Structures are given as C-alpha cells and as structure tokens.
Amino acid sequence: MKKKVAVLFGLTLPLFACSSGPTDFQQEKAAAALSKLSQGISTTLSLASPAKLLAGSFFNDQILRYDGTTGAFIDAFVPAGSGGLDEPVGVTFGPDGNLYVSSNNTDNVLRYDGTTGAFIDAFVPSGSGGLDAPMGLVFGPDGNLYVCSGANDSVLRYDGTTGVFINTFVVAGSGSLDVPSGLIFGPDGNLYVSSRTDIVLRYDGTTGAFIDAFVPAGSGGLDNPQGIAFGQDGHLYVSSIDNDRVLRYDGTTGIFIDAFVPAGSGGLDGPFGLVFGPDAHMYVSSFFTDSILRYDGTTGAFIDAFVASGSGSLDGPTFITFGETVLEVPIDIKPGSDPNSINPNSNGVIPVAILTTSIAKGEPLDFDATMVEALSVKFGPSGATEAHHKGHIEDVDGDGDLDLVLHFKTKKIGIICGDTNASLTGITFSGQIITGTDVIQTVGCD
Numbered sequence: 205m206k207k208k209v210a211v212l213f214g215l216t217l218p219l220f221a222c223s224s225g226p227t228d229f230q231q232e233k234a235a236a237a238l239s240k241l242s243q244g245i246s247t248t249l250s251l252a253s254p255a256k257l258l259a260g261s262f263f264n265d266q267i268l269r270y271d272g273t274t275g276a277f278i279d280a281f282v283p284a285g286s287g288g289l290d291e292p293v294g295v296t297f298g299p300d301g302n303l304y305v306s307s308n309n310t311d312n313v314l315r316y317d318g319t320t321g322a323f324i325d326a327f328v329p330s331g332s333g334g335l336d337a338p339m340g341l342v343f344g345p346d347g348n349l350y351v352c353s354g355a356n357d358s359v360l361r362y363d364g365t366t367g368v369f370i371n372t373f374v375v376a377g378s379g380s381l382d383v384p385s386g387l388i389f390g391p392d393g394n395l396y397v398s399s400r401t402d403i404v405l406r407y408d409g410t411t412g413a414f415i416d417a418f419v420p421a422g423s424g425g426l427d428n429p430q431g432i433a434f435g436q437d438g439h440l441y442v443s444s445i446d447n448d449r450v451l452r453y454d455g456t457t458g459i460f461i462d463a464f465v466p467a468g469s470g471g472l473d474g475p476f477g478l479v480f481g482p483d484a485h486m487y488v489s490s491f492f493t494d495s496i497l498r499y500d501g502t503t504g505a506f507i508d509a510f511v512a513s514g515s516g517s518l519d520g521p522t523f524i525t526f527g528e529t530v531l532e533v534p535i536d537i538k539p540g541s542d543p544n545s546i547n548p549n550s551n552g553v554i555p556v557a558i559l560t561t562s563i564a565k566g567e568p569l570d571f572d573a574t575m576v577e578a579l580s581v582k583f584g585p586s587g588a589t590e591a592h593h594k595g596h597i598e599d600v601d602g603d604g605d606l607d608l609v610l611h612f613k614t615k616k617i618g619i620i621c622g623d624t625n626a627s628l629t630g631i632t633f634s635g636q637i638i639t640g641t642d643v644i645q646t647v648g649c650d
Contacts, residue, residue, distance in 0.1 A: 255482045255526045255636075259489060259496060259511070260292035260305065262520035267292060267305060267321070270511050272482065272526055275496070277516035280321075287314045287323035294341035294351070295523045299364055303527070306338035306351060313338060313351060313367070318527070333360045333369035340387045340523065344395075345409065345579035345589075352384040352397065359384060359397060359412070372412075379405045379414035386432040386442075386477075388633075391455065393579055393593060396440070398429035404442060404458070417458075424451045424460035431478040431488070431523070434633045436501060436572045443475035443488060450475055450488060450504070470497045470506035477523035482531070482636050484570060489521035496521060526636065533571055534559045535640035537626060539600040539609070546626075547648035548619050553591050553611040556583060556628065557598075558640060560605035573608040576638065581610055581630035586618030621649035 255272030258281060266289075267282035282289060282305065294306035294313075302318040304327060312335065313328035328335060328351065336355035344350050347364040350373060358381070359374035374381060374397065383400035390396050393409040396418060403426070404419035419426060419442065427446035435441050438455040441464060449472075450465035465472065465488065474491035481487050485501040487510060495518070496511035511518065536557040537544045546554060558576055561567040578595035582588065591611045600607045619626060627641040 257481075257487070257496070257511070257524060257526055258295055258303070259477075259518060259524045260295050260522035261518050262291055262293070262491075262522050264517060264519045265289045265292065266517070267295060267303070267316070268516045268518055269321075270496075270516070275498075275508075275510040275512070275515075277511075280516065282316050282321045282323075286321075287316070287326065288312075289314055293339050293522045295525050296341055296343065297525065297527050298343055298349070299347055304341060304349070306341050308337050308339065308354075311335050311338060313341060313349070313362075315367075327367040328362050328369075329367075332367075333362070333372065334358075335360055339385045342387055342389065344389055345393065345577075350387060350395070352387055354383050354385065357381050357383065359387065359395070359407075361412075374407050374412045374414075378407070378412075379417065381405055385430050388432050388434065389577070389579070390434060390440075391438065391578065391594075396432055398432050398442060400428060402426050402429065404429060404432060404440070404453075406458075419453050419458050419460075423453070423458075424463070425449070426451055430476050433478050433480060433486075434575075435480060435486070436484055436575045438574065441478060441486070443478050445474055445476065445491070448472050448475060450478060450486070450499075452504075464504040465499050465506075466504075469499070469504075470509065471495075472497055476521065477525075479524055479526065480575070480633065481526055484572060484575075487524060489524050491520055491522070494518045494521065496524060531569075531571070531636055531638045533573070533638050533640045534561065535628060535642050536600060536607075537642040537644055543645040544643060545645050545647045546614065546619055548614065548621055548646060549648055550614040553613055554583075554617065556610050556612065556642075557600045558608045558610070558628075558630075558638075559601060560603075560607050562605060565603065574606050575632045576608050576630050577633055578608065578610060581628055583610070583612045583628040584617030584619055584626050586616060588612040588616035588618070591616075619644070619646065621646045 257270040265284045266280045269278045269281035290310045291308040293308045303316040312330040315324040315327040339352040339354045341351045349362045358376045361370045361373040384397045386398040395407045403421045406415040406418040429442045431443040440453045448467045449463045452461045452464040473493045476489045478488045486499045495513040498507040498510040539557045558573040560573040561571045591613045595610045597606045
C-alpha cells in the first residue's frame with residue numbers, strides 16, 4: 205500500500221477498485237473481422253477467437269490474463285511494473301484495439317498492445333489535466349476517454365486518439381461527487397458514476413452537467429459502491445464493497461430491486477469490478493480473497509470461483525474486462541422487407557435490427573441483442589451512428605425474443621450503387637465486440 209492511497213482513503217487497504225463501463229468498440233479489430241465475413245446474410249453466430257478475461261492485480265502491479273471459458277491462468281499479459289505501472293485499477297480496451305490501464309500511484313493512463321501486452325506509451329501523461337489517483341476509465345460514445353480522478357472528485361476527458369486533455373467533464377464535487385470510482389455510459393446515453401458517499405450519480409452524457417442522484421445515498425444498503433454495470437435485463441448492478449454484496453436497481457428509475465448477489469455469496473469479500481461475460485453470467489472480482497467469482501446472470505446464484513484464489517499470483521484484483529474476441533451476430537436490414545432495397549440518394553433512414561438468439565431454440569449461441577450499447581454501433585462503409593441517438597426494443601422476427609432496432613440516415617451510411625451487402629460493428633455493455641452483415645439491393649441508381 206502506497207502512502208498516497210492510504211492518505212486518500214484513510215484506510216489500511218484501498219477501497220476504490222473501479223468498474224469501467226462498456227468501451228467504445230475496437231474499430232481496428234472489428235474492421236479486420238468484417239473483412240473476413242462471407243458475403244450475404246449473416247445467419248450464424250461464431251467466435252473469431254476465444255474470449256480472455258483480464259484483471260488488474262493491484263498489489264503486484266500486473267495485468268493478468270485468464271482463459272475466458274475455463275478461468276485457467278494464461279500469463280501476465282502486462283508484466284509487473286511494465287511502463288511504470290503502479291497500482292493498476294481501471295482496465296479497458298480502446299478504439300484502436302489496445303489496452304488502457306489507469307496507474308493509480310503514478311497519476312497516468314498507460315497503453316499496451318492489445319495483442320501482445322507490450323508497453324506502447326503513457327497515453328495520458330502523469331497529472332495531465334489535474335489527473336490525481338485515476339480509477340475507472342471508459343471510452344465514451346464520442347470516442348474520447350473518460351477517467352475518474354479520485355483525489356479531486358472529478359471526471360476528466362481526453363482525446364481518444366491522442367490522449368490530449370480536453371476538459372474536466374464532471375467538475376469537482378458536482379452533485380456531491382466524492383472519490384469517483386466506477387463509471388459507465390448507460391442505455392440513455394448519460395454517464396453514471398459511483399461515489400464514495402454511497403450513491404450513484406447521473407450526468408448528462410454530452411455536457412457533463414449533473415442530472416440527479418440516480419441511486420440515492422444508502423439505497424438498498426449501498427455501502428461504498430465501486431463497480432457498476434448494466435445487465436441483460438436493463439437494470440443497474442453495483443458492487444457494495446463494505447457489505448460484500450452486488451445490488452440491483454431499476455435501470456430506468458434507480459429504485460432498489462434486490463441484493464442480486466447476497467452478502468458473502470460464494471465467499472465474496474470486497475467486491476470491486478463486475479462485468480457480464482460472453483456467457484451472460486456476472487463476474488465479480490473479490491479483492492480480499494484474490495479471486496474472481498462467477499454468478500448466474502439471471503438469478504444471481506453463485507456458480508463457481510472462476511479464477512481461484514491467487515491464481516497466477518493474483519493479488520488484490522481490481523477492474524476486470526473481457527477482450528480478444530469478436531462475435532458475429534445476425535442482423536436484419538429493413539426488417540420485414542425482401543429484398544432489402546436501399547436508394548443511396550434517399551434522404552430517409554434505414555432500420556436495422558440486431559437479433560436475439562437462443563441455443564434452446566436450436567440456434568448456435570445465446571445472444572441478447574438488448575445488451576448491445578446502441579450508441580456504440582456503426583453501420584455501413586462510413587460508420588454511420590444511430591440517427592435518433594437511441595435504439596428501441598421490439599420482437600421483429602416473431603420468435604418471442606426481444607431484438608434491438610436502430611435507425612441510420614441513408615446518406616450517412618456510405619452505401620453506393622452496386623453494393624450487395626452492408627455490415628455493422630458495435631459492443632455490448634459487457635465489452636463484447638460484435639459484427640453483423642446482411643444482403644442489400646441498391647435502387648434508384650439510373
């Protein structure tokens with residue numbers, strides 16, 4: 205424990221592990237995956253590579269990598285102290301496919317090669333913009349990097365390409381913000397931040413202006429919130445570190461629903477980061493037992509110690525994330541129409557549905573389309589974004605499952621006469637990268 209952290213938190217152990225929200229999708233990796241997709245309708249789901257689970261190991265300054273299916277230790281993806289790493293907390297993949305880590309004791313954000321783990325640079329230099337004790341970090345819908353600055357109670361924004369400081373997005377103490385830790389952009393496009401004052405605050409996702417205390421102080425017994433994530437049911441999940449629980453709140457109103465993971469379930473002690481994995485289950489880092497526990501994503505029931513205590517020398521796990529996988533999902537351009545005719549010169553919008561699938565219904569993989577972050581999706585050669593800045597949920601294929609429907613301005617898509625298919629990329633709230641392709645027919649080109 206470094207002196208700075210002990211002074212900041214007034215504790216003998218750090219209680220600030222951050223849960224970063226969903227990242228902006230990894231454009232380069234997704235683009236590479238798209239180039240490999242076959243022409244025509246994407247009718248199957250497949251993993252381009254097995255998912256890996258990465259965890260910050262606070263006390264030995266490493267990022268450890270585990271098999272995303274078995275939990276077996278693979279390697280120290282980022283070796284101890286690489287690039288000056290000192291007390292890693294926030295961990296997220298960026299738009300360039302590389303790994304970004306907040307180094308709490310050196311007040312910077314370090315970047316590592318997303319494939320090899322090799323140190324690239326100090327993406328955000330020490331103290332840039334006043335950064336002091338950085339915690340959770342997330343790439344926003346605008347492609348920029350947002351970082352919790354724990355020691356000065358603010359959220360700072362940096363250029364997502366260069367790392368140059370842009371502004372203090374959430375000013376110090378806004379809405380009573382105190383030692384911000386976890387942050388995530390929600391389905392409504394706004395920014396949610398956990399505060400040591402036992403609340404989750406909501407800020408305008410465009411301006412950073414305070415909106416409300418989405419989860420009021422102490423609601424449901426919330427005590428020192430850290431990790432936050434939106435689940436497959438659309439609700440907000442928050443790790444409550446001082447009473448060893450994960451609490452669930454209504455994703456629209458913030459009203460307390462239940463203790464999704466009861467106190468100490470499966471040996472949970474000091475829950476920090478949490479994320480929903482590719483299998484739709486919840487993974488929670490248990491700081492004081494040096495393990496990562498898995499819970500049923502629907503019921504909250506304990507499944508197993510996915511990463512056993514101390515595996516790979518795990519010591520004080522902080523934030524966790526899944527990476528190195530691209531999931532091909534079925535999409536339906538202009539649901540209900542056949543053929544999918546598009547006039548590139550039209551001033552209208554094109555509806556596109558991302559479809560939910562289920563193994564129980566004979567489909568190859570369980571995938572919940574409602575867990576895709578609507579604002580992360582980019583469609584067509586030009587990477588058009590959602591025209592209305594939000595998606596809507598509908599069962600477009602009549603199979604009883606809810607799908608995600610998005611709309612894109614035709615002239616923003618980049619489709620030209622003669623094109624025979626169109627693709628999209630995006631990311632789920634758990635950090636899963638997705639791609640999808642459907643056939644089209646261009647009209648009005650004479």
